[in-house]
Amino acid sequence: MKIEEFARRIGMPVSTISKALNGYADVSAETRAHVLRAARRLGYSPNPLGRRLRQKSSDAIGFVLSPPQTGFAHPFFLNMLMGIDEGLVETGYHLIITTARSLESEVDTFKRLVEKQHVDAMIFSRTRRNDPRIAYLQKRRIPFATFGRSETGKPFPFVDIDYAAAGREGVRRLLARGHRRIALVNSPTHYMFSCYRRQGYEAALRDCGIAPDPDLYVEEDITEDGGAHGLQRLMRAASPPTAVLCGHDLMAIGVMRTLVAAGKRPGQDVAVIGSDDDPIGRYFNPALTTFSAETRRAGQRIVQLLLAAMQGTPAKALQEVWTPQLIPRASDGPA
Amino acid sequence: MKIEEFARRIGMPVSTISKALNGYADVSAETRAHVLRAARRLGYSPNPLGRRLRQKSSDAIGFVLSPPQTGFAHPFFLNMLMGIDEGLVETGYHLIITTARSLESEVDTFKRLVEKQHVDAMIFSRTRRNDPRIAYLQKRRIPFATFGRSETGKPFPFVDIDYAAAGREGVRRLLARGHRRIALVNSPTHYMFSCYRRQGYEAALRDCGIAPDPDLYVEEDITEDGGAHGLQRLMRAASPPTAVLCGHDLMAIGVMRTLVAAGKRPGQDVAVIGSDDDPIGRYFNPALTTFSAETRRAGQRIVQLLLAAMQGTPAKALQEVWTPQLIPRASDGPA
């Protein structure tokens, strides 16, 4: 049913109906209620395609999954996806997702979504220190919110996890257990969160009067193989580490694999700590000590921040940094 | 730029341009090429909102994730999602996803997407024997394709995994290893794939002259707790199983957990086989023997089938059943 027919049926002008439905001020509460009731009764609801054309909006927000080959932590993204979807329910927006093929084509993916398919706003994660996606969106004045901070451009809404704190706490815990040669198998530092982790790691060492040893620091892909390769590099050092902090649980598993292959027992001979609480860590033997990352709740929250920003709340007030919790298990030594 | 301005600029009528862009027959190859070149040169591309209104299509297909609490196998869905997205690239369609809150509200989720948000077609998984989603979509004549068969309605395109074969092969393998009391901790049989698994399981037993024992068959949620609870029920039997086939790797892990808690060693005292090759299985100790499930490739294929169906290919020709491969590891006994 078109709005004209509906108007005829309830004997009201089209304009009043449209205004009632769209919350205009110059229609009395009474008429509005009447229209809403009639609409429900007759099953009228405005055709979204028509309204979208008129309003130049698409009622959709886009979410871009990072390219798989750059280290794709399954539960991480799926939980975030679910959180976003949950945050979106009852808002009238729907969720369009797509995956970037590669790091290079990431901005193109954004352009495709923004320019051709018409989403009203974007959400993404894995922000980088210098992030072309942010530059692009701000230039085009497309609203967005992210998981993670960046040094690019003007303030924007985000939720982030305090990875500096994670790095610091990880080091402190290992120091308290008597370790002195603590390595960091980090994720690549073009990601902001890797930078913060490194900062926290080095700061905590210095606090105890230990100078960070370049031989104990490597960067690798956020994958199991990345972790495995990272530890291989570390073991070439003159004096190898007795404890390893990792950029992600998957990397930690790779580290432990290499450890085992070299005849060492993770959790006994060498302490290992991961990050982001991938479910795999619980099942691994020894169970992986790690840091929490509530990506599902983060997804929900990011949606709220984004919507607030689209309604005019200044971005400065829409930035949250959450403190991760250590989840002690067995891989960093006997309790 | 609107089409009118573009038309003026290249000195051609609007109608010819539109026809050229939409592949009509009554425009020569020459003019079409000319229009396309000019469009690229001047950066014109038709506003999707306008064309969608006119064509009453939304250039989008919807994918519904099953509700988490019904047993949400993370990598399973994320891989499928990635496959779908990969299948969709270059087709001009985009992907709208949403999650159903509960089994009951599943059809409502579909209605919301189909009636309000306007997707042109749907993809979903976890088909059930009697599936209201299928009934609804066929009644409304909305194209769709699924992961999994169903007994509902008329033929439709799908990719499915031959879970009957998995059940059969699992039993055969366990029989070959000398087991006689083989249990099945199955997923709920309102899912089609659970039915097929059960059929294969029972058929293989009968082939060897063993009557399926009702005490060795339970159904549980597709979660770790479901598996754990299933084995608890089985252990109450007078003569408990020496081997357990499971509906999913997560369930198998629950089974093994209960086994360990009862002082039995999975893989030595009791053989366990899972299903669907969840990455967790690789890391578990003992590593989980399971069956492959190429959900990523399935997602890609389902998109192809769906698009073919939308272009008129009869559904009968768009149905594929893939045979799963056994992935032998340690949990079903020493090699």
Added chain:
DNA sequence: CTCCGGCTCGAAAACGATTTCGGACCGGTG
């Protein structure tokens, strides 16, 4: 009585495409 604010009405102009339709041109065929 006049004026004004709050509300309603109806018509009409966007929004940006696709599609139809009648007319015209042009080269070739009968």
Added chain:
DNA sequence: CACCGGTCCGAAATCGTTTTCGAGCCGGAG
């Protein structure tokens, strides 16, 4: 010459809203 198929042209209708605008009504305040 008449006719035809293949192209191209232009104008106009259509998709279903939202939004604007001028006009009108009514009750209460001044």
